[in-house]
Structures are given as C-alpha cells and as structure tokens.
Amino acid sequence: MTGFVTRQTVFFVDDDAELRTANSQSLELAGIEVRAFADAQSALNEIDAGFEGVLVSDIRMPRIDGLQLFARVAGIDPEIPVILITGHADVAMAVSALRDGAFDFLPKPFAADHLIAAVRRALETRRLVLDNRRLRAAAVEVDSPLIGDSAAMVRLRESIAQVARAEIDVLLEGETGTGKELVAAMLHRQSPRAPRPFVAVNCAALPEAFAEIELFGHAADAVPNARFARTGRIEASSRGTLFLDEIDGMPIALQARLLRVLEEREVQPLGSDRPVSLDLRVIAATKRDLAEMVAEGSFRSDLYFRLNVVRLNIPPLRERRGDIPQLFAHFTAEAADQTAQGEFRMTDAIRRRLLEHDWPGNVRELRNFAFSAALGLSEQPDAAPEEGAMALTESVGRYEESLIRETMTRAGGSVTRAMALLQTPRKTLYDKFRRYGIVPEDYRRSRKTH
Structure with missing residues (x-):
C-alpha cells in the first residue's frame, strides 16, 4: 500500500469510463472522498488490512471480475465492506455474495441517492470495526487480561473458555472496575465470531435523546438534517458480538425495543418499514442486581429473563486479595x-x-x-488546592461522594431510605452511584456482618 489514502475513502472500480466518472462525481458531491479505478488489480494493489474505506465494484469486468475482487479483498480483511454493482443477469450471483459476506449490492440502473446511502452505511460500519479494533489493541494483556491465580479467577477463566464457543447470550455481573469489558472481549476472541466485529455500547452513557439513533440507526430523512441513512450499533455488530455494558443504566423506554431485537434477531431503523435480519450474539454487563431492579420497577422482567441465559459473576478484588x-x-x-x-x-x-x-x-x-x-506520587502529602472552578468542582464532588456513602451506611444499604434522607429522586441517586462507583449491595453486606 502506498500510504497516501486518507480516512474513509471509497474505492470505485468499473471498467466503463462513463459510469465510473458519473458515480464518482455523485459521491464527491455528497462530500465523500473517492478514488476511481478502471480495473480490479489497480485497486487491489492499494488495499491492505489497514484500509480504512470501502470498496464499490461492478461485477462484469475483464480479467478480474467483481466477484473475484470481493473474494481477494475478503482474504485481505473480511471486514472491509464491499458493495457490488449488478446487471439484471447478475442478481443471483450478488445474492450469493451477500451470503458470503458482501456488504450490499445495487442492481442497475440505480439512483445516485441509493449509491450514496449504501456507501454511507458501509463507511459507518467500517469506522465502527476499526474503532473497536483499536480499543481491543489498547487492552492490557490481550491474550490473558484476567490476571490472578486465585481459585475464583481460575474458575472464571475456565467458565469463559467453556461458554465462549457456545452460541448463547451471556450476562456478566460484577462491581465497577472488576473487568467486565475484558471478560466480554475474551468471550468474543475465544469464539468462532472472533474475526467479526466486537461492538461495545455503554448503555448508561448514551444520551437519551440520541440513544435510539445510536442503537437502531435510521432511514434517510427519518430525522431532522439527516438526508442519508445511518447504521446503528446493533446492526453493525451483526455476525459478531454486541456488548451492552451497564445494561442496568438503559432507559426503560428503550428496553422494550431491545427486547424485540433479542427475540426476533432483527432490527428496524427509525423511519424504516423494512426490518434488517441479524446474526448476533449478545453479552450484557451489569454492576447492579437486575432481579432487584425488576422488583423496583426500573428494569423489565421479560428483558431480564431474556438476557439471563448464562450468567458469569466477576469477583471483586477484596474477595481475591491473594x-x-x-x-x-x-x-x-x-x-x-x-x-x-x-x-x-x-x-x-x-x-x-x-x-x-x-x-x-x-x-x-x-x-x-x-x-x-x-511515578513516586503515592506517598506525597495532599497537594494544596488550586484556585479556580476546577478545584471547586473537585472539592464539591469529593464532599458529595462522602455524603452519599455516609448516608448509605446509615440507611443500611436501603436505596429507598437513602432517597428519603437525601431528598433525592431515585434516578438522580443512581446516576451518582454510577459516577462515584457506589454499589448499594456493599452496604447491605456491611449491615449483615455487623
């Protein structure tokens, strides 16, 4: 690869000069960077596993046709999206290529908007794939991130190896900071889905106003100022693994839509009347007791039972001090x-x-x-507070965390009593629990042992 290809470039391959020029111009007018090639080999010479764009190719071409080009690109990186352009006689071949992993096909003649929409979906999918690869590469000890020889960790690694290859959904339970995302990544890497996307979604961090779009995507013109369709995170994870971190923080209004996705294994983007079939494995993680949330009415019971197929508990560090x-x-x-x-x-x-x-x-x-x-900082005395808004914010945060922890101790771990003592709504209190890593169960456990 020559190294000068920029991010999110479309390689457009067609031996018909007129069509190649017209379609390249349509994409460029939509703000999409395009490089046009008259033959497949020229494009192949500049594609490697680090290619950050997508490939659009006609099927009928001399020497190396579009299907052969797709097969060779899949050999370089099976997650590079390939969109095939077909004549009427080639539709059956294109459908077969879809089963083999092609991203999409466009039967001739097609409108420019259809090409642009398909390319935008493919670019978004490629972006998510590469983002998740970078996240996985940054994880510590990729081959064995779960360090420790305690009996609890030995059992957990054995369970991961046993469950990883089974095509079943998994619920991970564990306190903040125990390594739930690392366990999810291990389950994915040890499964047959390892070459496919691992898409991680922090359900508690999704802004409610955009959560539906982020998860489910939308059709063209379905939302204001969005001329083109967008692929949601759920659809982008098809054929791979969808990791729903902090599922306990998902707004209850979205839980019904997620339940339907899990049951039907299909997703319907906003504004679309055509559901998209999914080949999906779901790993969900929670730091709270979902059964207790069901009893409180803050988590759907049907979604809980749908997620709770196989459950793995990740022990806190205090239970494996060795x-x-x-x-x-x-x-x-x-x-x-x-x-x-x-x-x-x-x-x-x-x-x-x-x-x-x-x-x-x-x-x-x-x-x-x-x-x-x-860094030699652990034994230094507390630094004098800095002046300004940042120091004030940090001081208020420390006081707020201390106050909540003291109140939870007084309340014996009862969230309802803490709400009354603090005069704070349940949702606000749980938001602060997440912010400060406070787990109500810890205070109930403390109450039982004293």
Whole structure:
C-alpha cells in the first residue's frame, strides 16, 4: 500500500469510463472522498488490512471480475465492506455474495441517492470495526487480561473458555472496575465470531435523546438534517458480538425495543418499514442486581429473563486479595514501560496500603494506585488546592461522594431510605452511584456482618 489514502475513502472500480466518472462525481458531491479505478488489480494493489474505506465494484469486468475482487479483498480483511454493482443477469450471483459476506449490492440502473446511502452505511460500519479494533489493541494483556491465580479467577477463566464457543447470550455481573469489558472481549476472541466485529455500547452513557439513533440507526430523512441513512450499533455488530455494558443504566423506554431485537434477531431503523435480519450474539454487563431492579420497577422482567441465559459473576478484588501482589507488579511494570520511570521501589507505606485497603474501585483502582506509586506520587502529602472552578468542582464532588456513602451506611444499604434522607429522586441517586462507583449491595453486606 502506498500510504497516501486518507480516512474513509471509497474505492470505485468499473471498467466503463462513463459510469465510473458519473458515480464518482455523485459521491464527491455528497462530500465523500473517492478514488476511481478502471480495473480490479489497480485497486487491489492499494488495499491492505489497514484500509480504512470501502470498496464499490461492478461485477462484469475483464480479467478480474467483481466477484473475484470481493473474494481477494475478503482474504485481505473480511471486514472491509464491499458493495457490488449488478446487471439484471447478475442478481443471483450478488445474492450469493451477500451470503458470503458482501456488504450490499445495487442492481442497475440505480439512483445516485441509493449509491450514496449504501456507501454511507458501509463507511459507518467500517469506522465502527476499526474503532473497536483499536480499543481491543489498547487492552492490557490481550491474550490473558484476567490476571490472578486465585481459585475464583481460575474458575472464571475456565467458565469463559467453556461458554465462549457456545452460541448463547451471556450476562456478566460484577462491581465497577472488576473487568467486565475484558471478560466480554475474551468471550468474543475465544469464539468462532472472533474475526467479526466486537461492538461495545455503554448503555448508561448514551444520551437519551440520541440513544435510539445510536442503537437502531435510521432511514434517510427519518430525522431532522439527516438526508442519508445511518447504521446503528446493533446492526453493525451483526455476525459478531454486541456488548451492552451497564445494561442496568438503559432507559426503560428503550428496553422494550431491545427486547424485540433479542427475540426476533432483527432490527428496524427509525423511519424504516423494512426490518434488517441479524446474526448476533449478545453479552450484557451489569454492576447492579437486575432481579432487584425488576422488583423496583426500573428494569423489565421479560428483558431480564431474556438476557439471563448464562450468567458469569466477576469477583471483586477484596474477595481475591491473594491476586493483589501479582496485579500490582503487572501494573507497575506497565507504568514503567509507559513513563520511562525506571525500576519501581516498594515502600512500607505502599505495602500497608496493599495489605489493608479494601479496594472499592477494584482492579481499576489498584491500577491507578500502581501508576501513582510508579511515578513516586503515592506517598506525597495532599497537594494544596488550586484556585479556580476546577478545584471547586473537585472539592464539591469529593464532599458529595462522602455524603452519599455516609448516608448509605446509615440507611443500611436501603436505596429507598437513602432517597428519603437525601431528598433525592431515585434516578438522580443512581446516576451518582454510577459516577462515584457506589454499589448499594456493599452496604447491605456491611449491615449483615455487623
């Protein structure tokens, strides 16, 4: 590859110069960057697994035809979207190519808007695939991210290996910071779906106003200022794995639509009257007890039972304290690699912290502490507060977190009592739980043991 292809470029291949020019101009007028090729080999010479765009090709061409070109591109990277242009006699071949993984086909003659809409969907799909590849590449210890030799971690790794190859949905339960996304990624990588997309969606972080569009996509002109269709995250994960993180934070209005997707294995974009069939595996994760949420009325019972096919529990760090030294050593080594700080020196204060602290933020908190220790910051006295809005915001946040934690202790873990004491609505309180990593079950457990 020559290296000068920019992001999100369309390679348009057609031996008919007039059609090649006309369709390239239509895409360019829509703001889409295009490179046109008169033959398949010229395009192949500039495509590798890092290609960030999509391919549009006529089927009927000399030497290497569109179907052969599709097969060769699939050999380079099966997730590069390929759109085939077909004459009437080639439709059956195009349908067969769809079954083999082609993204779409356009029967001649087609309107420019149809080409633009198909290309935009393909570009969005490619963007999601590459984004998720980058996220997976950034994960620590890709081959074995779950560090620890405790009995709990050994059982968890065995369960992952057993469940990964089964075509069943999975519910992951675990507190904030325990590594639910890493477990989901391991389930995907060890499954037959590994070459296909792993699409992660944080349900609690989706703005309610845009959640439907983000998940389900929309047809052309279905929403204001959107001339072209958009592929939703659910459709983009077809043939791969859809990871629904913090499913407990999904607005209840969306839960009914998600339930239908899971039951029917099809999605209907907003404004469209044609559902799209899905080949999908779903992994959902929660840091709250969904059964309790069902009892409270904040989570649909039918969705809970649909998700709860196989359940894996990820233990908190306080229940596998024997793994702390190994984890800490791993993270300090990682910090040394990233910061060039040299050899790490253990101190009595750090050792006491590792032995005595309960790690409510779990592995995520331990990693942050390890990086601070590696940088020599862990034993420094608290810095004097800075002036300005940022310091004020941080101080208010610390006070708010402390107040909520104290109230949950007084309430014995009862969310209803804490709501009354704080005079705070349930949704607002749960939003703050998520922000500060507060888990009501921890306070109920504390109440039972004292």
